[in-house]
Each structure stands twice: as C-alpha cells, then as structure tokens.
C-alpha cells in the first residue's frame with residue numbers, strides 16, 4: 117500500500133509541474149513572441165505539446181487508480197450513519213430558520229426524508245412529536261418546495277389535504293404517528309436532523 121501512496125504522491129507532483137510548465141510556455145502572448153524569433157522558446161513549446169500528448173493518458177489512468185482507492189470513512193463522533201450519510205440532531209428546539217442555520221454551521225443540511233424508511237430513521241433519533249424538514253413555501257411557484265441539500269426532492273410525504281397553509285404556513289414538518297408532512301408556522305420550536313455525506317477517506 118505504501119508503494120501505491122508513493123505513486124499517488126508522485127502523480128500529484130508530476131501533474132503540478134506539468135501544469136506549471138504548460139501555463140508558463142503555452143500562453144498565446146509567449147507563443148507570439150516565439151514566432152517572431154524562432155529561438156529555444158519555440159522548442160520548449162513543441163516539447164511541452166509532445167509531453168502532454170503522450171503522458172496525459174498515463175496521468176488519467178494513474179488518477180483513476182488513486183480515485184478508486186478512496187472509500188467511505190467514518191461519521192464524526194455523535195453522528196449516526198445510515199448508508200452514505202451521517203445524521204445528527206440539532207442541539208435544542210428552535211425555529212425553522214434557526215434549525216436550518218445550525219445544520220449549516222455543522223457543514224450539513226437540514227434533512228428531508230426521501231422515503232418512509234428514512235422518515236422512520238429520523239423519527240427514531242428523537243422522542244418529539246414534530247420535526248422540522250427542509251420544505252419551504254416558494255412564492256414564485258406558489259407551492260411548497262422540499263430539498264435535500266441543493267436537490268429538490270421528488271418523494272411526496274405530505275399528509276392528505278396538506279400542505280394547506282400556503283404563505284401563512286411556509287415551513288415543513290414531519291408529524292409522528294403517520295410519519296407524514298405538514299406545513300406550519302416557522303416560528304414554532306422543534307428539533308431538526310442535520311445530514312451530511314460520510315466523509316471520503318483515501319486508503320493509502
């Protein structure tokens with residue numbers, strides 16, 4: 117494994133040097149200067165082109181080797197792992213926006229479940245009856261929008277008849293019992309579950 121680590125480190129060094137060499141000797145301005153006087157500089161340019169042409173495929177293959185040696189690490193202490201994600205409960209009951217901000221401060225996002233299985237997992241982390249999720253009323257679309265980080269969630273977890281509050285209940289919550297979602301006022305105080313990917317770890 118040490119040899120693999122050395123080869124990855126060597127690859128990084130070569131790529132840095134190659135990039136530096138390419139930047140220095142392949143700028144259009146320099147090339148114009150070289151064209152005026154056919155000097156050693158133009159030979160450098162030609163050598164660089166050949167260097168990149170023949171060695172870049174090898175770099176790509178070696179990079180793939182390095183990438184394939186990465187894998188899932190461990191969740192931080194106190195965070196629970198489920199699949200490729202880590203989960204942690206916010207510190208105290210707080211408003212929807214404060215709960216979302218706490219998750220952000222922990223380099224994570226406020227969880228919105230993608231399935232009933234994930235819903236049950238989230239509810240299993242707390243004993244409360246309600247739990248904030250990252251659903252918020254979109255004024256432009258005039259409907260609730262639920263996100264998992266940057267991605268809009270397609271899973272529909274709404275209780276029958278919900279969401280019904282429109283702009284007066286712009287924040288989403290899970291209701292224990294049914295495990296379904298309701299829209300509610302944002303100034304109520306609940307917990308939320310923060311979610312972040314399991315950190316990658318390079319196996320050297």
Ligand SMILES: [Ca+2]
Pocket residue numbers: 278279280281285298299300
């Ligand atoms: Ca409602």
